Amino acid sequence: MQSKKRGRRFSRNWKHSHKNKKQTRKKNMKLAVTSTGTNLDDLVDPRFGRCACFIIVETEDMSFNAITNNNSAAGGGAGIQSAQLVAEQDANVVLTGNCGPNAFRTLEAAGIDVITNIKGSVRDAVEHYKTGSLSATNGPNVSSHAGMTP
Amino acid sequence: MIITVASGKGGTGKTTFAVNLAYALAKQGEGVRLLDCDVEEPNDHLFVQPQFTETSEVTVPKPVWNEEKCTGCGECAQACNYNAIAVVKGRALIFNEVCHSCGLCSYVCPEKALHEAPSLIGVVQSAPRNQPFFFAHGLLNIGESLAPKVVQAVKGHIHPDSINILDASPGTACPVVKALEGTDVAVLITEPTPFGLNDLKLAVAMTLKMGIPTGIVINRSDGEDRIITDWTDSVNVPIVGRIPFERKYAETYSRGNILIHEHAELEPNLLEIYKALCTLDKPASPLTSEQESAALTPMPATAFEKGQDLDHREVVIISGKGGTGKTTITGSFAVLSQKQVLADNDVDAADLHLLLAPRVREVHPFVGGTKSSVDxxxxxxxxxxxxxxxxxxxxxxxxxxxxxxxxxxxxxxxxxxxxxxxxxxxxxAIWEEETITGTWYVSETDCGPMVHARLGIAEENSGRLVTQVRNHAGALAKQLEIGRILGDGPPGTGCPVIASISGCDLALIVTEPTVSGVHDMKRVLDLTAHFGIPALIIINKADLNANQAEEIIRIAEEQQSRVIAKIPFDKTVNDALTAGKTVVQHGQGTASHAIKEAWQKVQQELEALT
The missing domain is CATH 3.30.70.20 (Alpha-Beta Plaits)
Known part of the structure; x- marks a missing residue:
């Protein structure tokens, strides 16, 4: 159990730890986008808790890090654990298709904005976000268990 | 004396039998208690109509978080095997609906910032002054999963000097096992159809494994019931009685009335069954795996036929109440549609394969979770x-x-x-072991490839196995370019039903014009509305009760749904099932005709979906 935890912390820092400190000052935002694959050109996964992958993107330079979502096959509580995973990545905003109540509550507690109904490629979603035309939702847009199947 | 009424399949007449037996025995001056242990869909009260005067709460311990003591270390979230805790920004968030009340988080917390406190998951209502017998039932709150705890609480009303009749939920899952624990005798209600037999085998395997004396009652009996008796003779489980197949019984039931009040001939029949139950012996040995069910063994593979559709639509057939004719109609639609991927999402009591004679091509184990094991x-x-x-x-x-x-x-x-x-x-000395809780299959049928599964007795996580079945059906449709998935869903409104319909294009609800059919249809319509899934209604046995059929049409309109077809009560449906055929293949009865029309309507509706 201990080693699992250390592993998570390690993966959080391994790529962007140096950049982060400088960029936050320049209003860089860190987006967590639910994705069907590990690239910016893959499609946004409409499910939050059971998405295949999270792509963590820095808005400033479009550098990114893909994290496979091990919660996609969880028996229950996938949304909760996925939200915790995103919080551990220090993301500021989540871009996804749908977000259920448990995940929303967790993200809200972590101070992460949630933007739902996102479609198309991950790259387009991020670019769209950068234009400032997307706004955060006030609550979950689907009910529990909505993402049980694609 | 404790008698538990159970059945592998839903809608075989468990409630009817339990309620009428209670009335028949009470009339003899016996002290009777009727305890409805189907805490997810209790129905006995619709017939008994008791005045509940006592209510007790059912609670389970859930963790409570103490903000002042918590250091945000995250040990609790790490330890929880159900993903019910998240720790973000030094705060622990506890999700009670996901929590299984195991107490581990409170134990592992190094700061003692979590402690267990009782939390409400349901109630037990009782009517001690109800005449002519004591009645109680349990109600599990919607969204809660710990049904066995409420069953246990209902069983608290068992009185040693009374004849206690327990009405269990259908199937062979944990709540049924909980209801059966400690009972003196189990009565399994079945019907003389291949579905009835298939599900009876599962139920018998369960009761014999638990060492409970078991008797079988055949409802809707044709007098001979060879399909059931051939098997029961081979495994030595006695048939303790029969209730004949009569339209007048179905009509009385549909109005919510007591059969023995309107049909006196049934009373001695039920008393005979009771007598036979009292003399049952303990079973000698559990069923062998061959007796339990015909194993599905793979056959040499041929290539699946390819279609030309790039996109597919998924239709799932559900019902709320069991035994309304879901699988009968799914099977007929499959034959009429000719080309589709079939998904049998009823993994607790899969029956579609009995109608469509699949040739199994692939067999996969399903790892459903982990359990502890002691060295x-x-x-x-x-x-x-x-x-x-x-x-x-x-x-x-x-x-x-x-x-x-x-x-x-x-x-x-x-x-x-x-x-x-x-x-x-x-x-x-204890470690965690992955458990194989079921099997899923890919088969070929004359109407396209079929994905189906079987969950082990008293195993959990049927929702995930359903998801597995649907995922694979979706992958096959894509790969083979077949434009339609036709799914047969499980009864009820619980987790496996949610897993069956979430994200599908159209839900067809098969209901029947009976008090319990309407009651359960409302709950399913709530569910489809909740998930924003278009739902259309087919009334089966529509002419059984005109008033209830009107009620269905009214409720449908209220809930932005529509009745698209009415299928008449037709005895040839039973003949078709007994012959192991779909209704449309078997003959030209009124039901067969109506099902063909219904399919035309479904196709139109599917085309209208954008």
């Missing part, structure tokens, strides 16, 4: 695991070793896989 060589018999376990899953019945005369063993039916015992064991 009997290392166990020192200290019992700390048993003290910690909130599910009473440890038994001191393992073999002796050098240190202990008896060692602890995990009862796999009770174990919820929380891992508390693993953490508390001072000699690390």
């Amino acid at each position: 009997s060589l290392a166990c020192i018999g200290c019992g700390r695991c048993a003290e910690a376990c909130h599910f009473d899953a440890l038994r001191l019945n393992g073999p002796a070793n050098a240190v202990a005369d008896k060692t602890w063993q995990v009862d796999p039916v009770s174990c919820e896989g929380c891992g508390f015992c693993i953490r508390i064991c001072p000699v690390k």
